[in-house]
Amino acid sequence: MGSLQLKSIRKAYGSHEVLKGIDLEVKDGEFVIFVGPSGCGKSTLLRTIAGLEDATSGSVQIDGAEVGHVAPAKRGIAMVFQSYALYPHLTVKDNMGLGLKQAGAPKAEIDKKVNKAAGMLSLEPYLARRPAELSGGQRQRVAIGRAIVREPKLFLFDEPLSNLDAALRVNTRLEIARLHRSLKATMIYVTHDQVEAMTLADKIVVLNAGKIEQIGSPMDLYNRPANVFVAGFIGSPQMNFIEGARLGDAGAKTIGIRPEHMALSRESGDWKGKVIHVEHLGADTIVYVDSEQAGTITVRLFGEHRYAPDDIVYATPMVGSMHRFGDDDRVLA
Amino acid sequence: MSKARNSIFRTGFVHVALIAYTLVSLFPVFLTIVNSFKDRNAIFRAPLMIPTPQTFSLIGYETVLGQGDFATYFQNSFIVTIVSIALVLLFGAMAAFALSEYRFRGNTVMGLYLAIGIMIPIRLGTVAILQGMVAANLVNTLTALILVYTAQGLPLAIFILSEFMRTVSDDLKNAGRIDGLSEYAIFFRLVLPLVRPAMATVAVFTMIPIWNDLWFPLILAPAEATKTVTLGSQIFIGQFVTNWNAVLAALSLAILPVLVLYVIFSRQLIRGITAGAVK
Numbered sequence: 001m002g003s004l005q006l007k008s009i010r011k012a013y014g015s016h017e018v019l020k021g022i023d024l025e026v027k028d029g030e031f032v033i034f035v036g037p038s039g040c041g042k043s044t045l046l047r048t049i050a051g052l053e054d055a056t057s058g059s060v061q062i063d064g065a066e067v068g069h070v071a072p073a074k075r076g077i078a079m080v081f082q083s084y085a086l087y088p089h090l091t092v093k094d095n096m097g098l099g100l101k102q103a104g105a106p107k108a109e110i111d112k113k114v115n116k117a118a119g120m121l122s123l124e125p126y127l128a129r130r131p132a133e134l135s136g137g138q139r140q141r142v143a144i145g146r147a148i149v150r151e152p153k154l155f156l157f158d159e160p161l162s163n164l165d166a167a168l169r170v171n172t173r174l175e176i177a178r179l180h181r182s183l184k185a186t187m188i189y190v191t192h193d194q195v196e197a198m199t200l201a202d203k204i205v206v207l208n209a210g211k212i213e214q215i216g217s218p219m220d221l222y223n224r225p226a227n228v229f230v231a232g233f234i235g236s237p238q239m240n241f242i243e244g245a246r247l248g249d250a251g252a253k254t255i256g257i258r259p260e261h262m263a264l265s266r267e268s269g270d271w272k273g274k275v276i277h278v279e280h281l282g283a284d285t286i287v288y289v290d291s292e293q294a295g296t297i298t299v300r301l302f303g304e305h306r307y308a309p310d311d312i313v314y315a316t317p318m319v320g321s322m323h324r325f326g327d328d329d330r331v332l333a
Numbered sequence: 334m335s336k337a338r339n340s341i342f343r344t345g346f347v348h349v350a351l352i353a354y355t356l357v358s359l360f361p362v363f364l365t366i367v368n369s370f371k372d373r374n375a376i377f378r379a380p381l382m383i384p385t386p387q388t389f390s391l392i393g394y395e396t397v398l399g400q401g402d403f404a405t406y407f408q409n410s411f412i413v414t415i416v417s418i419a420l421v422l423l424f425g426a427m428a429a430f431a432l433s434e435y436r437f438r439g440n441t442v443m444g445l446y447l448a449i450g451i452m453i454p455i456r457l458g459t460v461a462i463l464q465g466m467v468a469a470n471l472v473n474t475l476t477a478l479i480l481v482y483t484a485q486g487l488p489l490a491i492f493i494l495s496e497f498m499r500t501v502s503d504d505l506k507n508a509g510r511i512d513g514l515s516e517y518a519i520f521f522r523l524v525l526p527l528v529r530p531a532m533a534t535v536a537v538f539t540m541i542p543i544w545n546d547l548w549f550p551l552i553l554a555p556a557e558a559t560k561t562v563t564l565g566s567q568i569f570i571g572q573f574v575t576n577w578n579a580v581l582a583a584l585s586l587a588i589l590p591v592l593v594l595y596v597i598f599s600r601q602l603i604r605g606i607t608a609g610a611v612k
Contacts, residue, residue: 052507073513085504089526102513146512158504 002063002076002153002186003028004049009058011044018044020210022058026188026203031180033189035197036207036233042190043158045207049188050156051075062153073102075154078147082159084139086131086146092118093127096146110149117148120179137168144176148183157189161196173199194234198222206230228329231256237286240297244324247293252324252332259286259300261321264307269314273297278307289315362588369393369581376577393582396569402557403583406565411590413475413561414543417482421539422532424483425490426498430520432491433498434506444495450488455481456548466553473556481549486539493538497531498524533601540598544591562587 004026011019018041026032034042047053049060051072060067067075078099086095096117097110118124121141131139140160147155160176161169177200180187191197197204198218206213206221206229213233214226225231231239237259244252263269264287273291285305290296299315307313324332367383368376375388382388397403432444455462462481463472471477501524509519525532550564566583569576 047507050507050511052510071513072507072511077511079508079511081504081508083502083504085502085508087505087508087523089522098514099512146508150512 004154004186004188005059005061005064006045006049007059007061009045009048009060010056011041011048011053012056018210019048019055022210022212024205024212024215026186029184029186031187031189031200031202032205033191033197033201033203034205034207035191035194036213038192040207041210042192042207046079046156046158046188046190049154050077050079073099076152077154077156078150078152079156079158080140080143080147080160082162084131084143084163086139086142088131091128091130092123092134092142092145095131095142096149099146099150113149113151114145117145120148120182121145121175136164137172140164140172141175144179148179153186155185155187157187159191160189161191161193176200194236198234204234206233208233224331225256225323226331228254228256228325231323231325231331237298237300239323240294242294242297246295249324253327254325254329256323256325257297257317257321259298260302261318262297262299263316263318264289264299264301264305265314265316266311267314269316271297271315273313273315275307275309275311275313277309280304287313289313291315365581366585366588369578369585371578373578376581390578393576393578393580394586396576396579397566397582397586400579402560403562403565403586405558406560406562407586407590409475409559410544410561410563410587413478413482414540414594416475416479417486417543418536418539420479420483421486421490422536425487425535426494426525426528426532427520428487428491429494429498430524433495444491447488447491450484451492455485459548459552463552471553473554473559475554475559477553478549478559478561481553482539482543482546486535486543489538490535493535494528494531497528501527529601533598536598537595540594541591544587 004024006022006024009019009022010017022045024032034045036042044053048055051067051070055068062075062077087098090098093114096114100110100113114127115124118127121144123138123141123145126134126138126142131142134142140163144160157176161172164172173196176187176189180200189196189200201218203215204218204221205215208229214221214230216224221230221234225234228241232241235258239256239258240262242255242257244250244255247255249255271289271291271293273289273294275287276290276296277288279286282304283302285301285303285307287299287301287305287307288296289299294315297315326332364380368380370384370390370393371382371388372390372392375382375384375390379388384390428447432440432447466472466477471480505523505527506519509523514522545563546561547563547567550559550561551567554560555564562583566580566587569579569583
């Protein structure tokens with residue numbers, strides 16, 4: 001149980017419009033990720049769903065019921081915050097049980113649910129501690145546990161991994177993916193990190209400047225970006241954008257080719273150019289080439305390659321890997 | 334190496350300056366206390382001397398504790414100060430929370446209006462206050478003093494506390510809302526414990542002018558039953574003759590309660606429980 005419908009959600013602070021008409025449908029059990037650059041309105045949208053902000057207009061429905069004027073605690077949601085937001089004066093156990101206690105649940109039931117959630121997140125040894133005595137990763141697990149205990153219809157995550165270091169981020173990401181599989185709950189997750197978005201989501205919603213640019217599965221967005229923004233936002237290193245006219249394609253304003261869809265050769269190829277910089281990452285080698293036809297392009301090669309600056313090389317785009325965009329920056333059929 | 338020597342020189346200089354300032358600040362207190370234990374002649378003949386067996390005398394304390402109703406005066410000062418601090422902290426924190434947490438029309442104007450109170454001394458309104466108290470039949474009551482001191486302390490309290498409350502994480506308050514805490518519960522149980530050091534600062538800043546005030550007790554509550562310590566010790570200061578022993582003894586005694594309150598509040602200043610709340 002936990003579907004969500006957003007209908008033409010608008011949010012304005014004075015004359016500044018943050019959300020410009022968001023329509024979205026989330027099905028029960030889906031893992032949906034809002035992704036976009038900072039200031040695109042993704043956190044505001046999440047807060048609107050949670051009821052922490054009121055939409056200026058539009059409707060929010062959870063399980064078919066309008067919740068526009070329902071208090072956050074009564075919406076059947078739970079939220080995990082970037083800064084953990086644990087209650088500093090309460091123990092881990094009380095932190096996790098506070099929501100149920102406020103709702104008037106009997107003590108035995110609270111204990112049972114807290115213990116179950118603590119078991120799922122291996123937090124049992126820390127139940128009596130206060131947040132100050134925990135490490136960052138443990139604190140975020142407590143915050144996730146606090147959400148699980150409430151057994152919400154919707155889990156809301158607001159950049160939950162941003163404060164963790166790289167290694168911990170991968171572990172916690174796996175943990176969240178595992179939780180989603182075992183709880184089969186609907187989750188909505190906000191992040192600016194496209195790796196998190198690509199690895200966790202069933203469905204990604206790309207937001208930019210208060211509008212939805214594209215909704216689709218991770219591979220949809222990667223293989224069939226609807227416009228230049230999505231093409232540039234998904235994928236790292238960024239897609240190469242070349243003016244259509246430079247490549248003799250008068251029909252398209254911009255042509256996009258992903259760096260990994262290019263071949264590089266010292267002998268022959270389509271675009272001749274000079275290497276300006278090389279990044280060796282072990283698994284990948286990223287070569288920046290200043291080419292005569294296409295300008296500066298990025299090429300991502302798998303494995304190690306011995307290119308050095310000032311080498312003369314030929315870059316060739318793979319067949320069928322070009323994305324053509326029209327004058328309105330939308331993809332051409 | 335030169336860096337280390339430089340920093341020793343610098344910390345040394347800082348310490349010298351601080352120690353000098355401490356001595357300057359403590360000197361009058363020291364003088365008051367030392368002289369309160371001497372007889373009248375010794376106070377005038379050698380004011381800087383510490384009491385010797387020849388000059389030691391408790392005459393000042395005997396006068397103060399014997400003559401005049403000093404227990405009542407102390408009690409009055411205590412009631413007025415403690416109740417005023419409590420009201421200033423309660424209402425100041427609530428107003429600060431509203432100003433920092435909620436977006437409403439006139440928020441900034443309200444904040445500025447309250448801040449004006451810091452710049453305009455409340456004594457300018459003494460005549461109007463006296464008329465008001467007469468009309469409300471509150472002259473010669475401790476209530477009159479408490480009301481005035483609460484009004485006097487609020488602007489600074491709101492100003493300081495609203496700045497601190499802005500620093501309390503929004504996520505924490507929102508987490509409370511999602512867990513079903515009321516706005517009052519969020520204020521009392523989440524926000525107040527986190528701004529406790531700021532509350533202690535405000536308490537200290539509020540307390541000292543109230544305890545030391547002579548103006549309003551003299552005007553609003555000069556009756557024997559409502560005299561405060563500062564007003565009470567005035568009986569020893571005459572137009573022609575001043576009983577210095579008694580004045581100094583009264584002042585020495587008056588330092589003690591403030592000192593105790595200060596120690597209590599400064600404990601709070603040091604203790605911070607913010608650690609681990611966020612990040």
